[in-house]
Amino acid sequence: MAEVAKTSPDLARFVEEFAYGDINTRGGLSQRERQIATVAALTALGHAQPQLKSHLHGALNVGCSRREVMEVILQMSVYAGFPAALNAAFSAREVFRERDARHLQP
Amino acid sequence: MAEVAKTSPDLARFVEEFAYGDINTRGGLSQRERQIATVAALTALGHAQPQLKSHLHGALNVGCSRREVMEVILQMSVYAGFPAALNAAFSAREVFRERDARHLQP
Amino acid sequence: MAEVAKTSPDLARFVEEFAYGDINTRGGLSQRERQIATVAALTALGHAQPQLKSHLHGALNVGCSRREVMEVILQMSVYAGFPAALNAAFSAREVFRERDARHLQP
């Protein structure tokens, strides 16, 4: 996001204010449920691997287990097909390795 | 689904066996979380309104409130844009009306 | 939008504030150029015909001619394929008829 801010400070600000400010801090769903919804959507969309990786970290940081995020990805094979699920599984593997390397739980 | 079974009994059987049998009955996520993930993905994909309506009923039937499914849809405006969220909101309105007409809770 | 506001007042408010408030009133592009960009994107996405019709009206209201919006749609056959362009042309025809019936220029 620091990188985006250099090219487009306004885009970075909108992500900050709208996505993280207005939407994700609303009540009505737990942080865990919001991350499950986002991981599902980004897996299904298919063209958003950098954002998917960021939200896989997010999901693991707010209490999802590795198995749980893999279940969300697996379920997407039904709704968006196996290529979308497989590409998301590749992103998950990278996220898990990053977390292993940085000794992050889970 | 009865309609699909007339044109393509095999497709209906695969939906039944793979989507409802193999995937949705797996452990690791609650039924409620699986429906949240599915509503998010179908909202983001945009071209699957009949399936979205079916899963909005599903989400409400396994314990989500109307406000909660609307929160999932609202959140998708961040990840898939406002047209996707607005079209899902139209589907949700129809689902709520169907449930009102049939006196279904919630 | 009045319809959306009944089901989801918050979604209607975000469209109002973010899409129409924060983004479309920014300087840096003319209203005409913003509408051209939006018609192009909604044509390419393919699953947003109600929003496309709304922005075709918008484009015509801020100074685009009917020929100009059809040129944008035609150009999208190169980038998103003929089905996307054809479906947008159907929406444009409906918009032109609505405007004819209401004696709107252009």
Add this chain to the structure above:
Amino acid sequence: MAEVAKTSPDLARFVEEFAYGDINTRGGLSQRERQIATVAALTALGHAQPQLKSHLHGALNVGCSRREVMEVILQMSVYAGFPAALNAAFSAREVFRERDARHLQP
């Protein structure tokens, strides 16, 4: 296509010349294989049901059986998910009924 030609004669001409003239009359694939490829792609894209119906007729007209086009649609559940395959199956059912009503084989 006659309808499109009224709103956008140039778009109709490009479809005619480019899609039907330049591409579909090329050698290297049989007409039957070209229709299989098109039915597969339009099923996967999901937002092009009118064009899918037109090409389902096309496939049946150049020698595919009803079972064969349903196999293509069924196979797409693997690559684009079940909602895409189900919506295509609905379009196929309508095409089959139209052909039954007009006593067309197959």
Add this chain to the structure above:
Amino acid sequence: MAEVAKTSPDLARFVEEFAYGDINTRGGLSQRERQIATVAALTALGHAQPQLKSHLHGALNVGCSRREVMEVILQMSVYAGFPAALNAAFSAREVFRERDARHLQP
């Protein structure tokens, strides 16, 4: 696939059982026709280049010529636009080079 199996053995198993077991071994279409359908769909979807490359190998392995798979890709410019066809052509070039390096026919 061996890589996927490490992160998600269940996803690998579903691909194996459902995609390769249940669907691709069905009768009703030749292996060659199934590969043409898959290459077409993955080209049109655009976000599945690793899977496209795998199925380009598959198509060439079951009897398609290089010219034939390029015809499928070329045809997709009509239905999904030139960017989708161009990106698939880049993947095809890589596949052809891999096969040249490994002295595979065709």
Add this chain to the structure above:
Amino acid sequence: MAEVAKTSPDLARFVEEFAYGDINTRGGLSQRERQIATVAALTALGHAQPQLKSHLHGALNVGCSRREVMEVILQMSVYAGFPAALNAAFSAREVFRERDARHLQP
């Protein structure tokens, strides 16, 4: 494009003749407006970063400023979501760096 021509001379020729010949040289929209439409569509589609980069150069070459193309990308967050806009912003940053390295204006 020279690269594509080696694998698929016909695809390169169709891009040349249809996209650059038939469509982009039509009257009815300025070159600047056509580039704005294309940048918008490729940002929204999400799976066409190489083509987006090519058209960002194109837009800057026909008179758009860097701020103007960033405005188009920013606007797409409304219609296609933030991931699509962010990925396009990454492509824009690379294009700006390429132009800086080659001392191109703007």
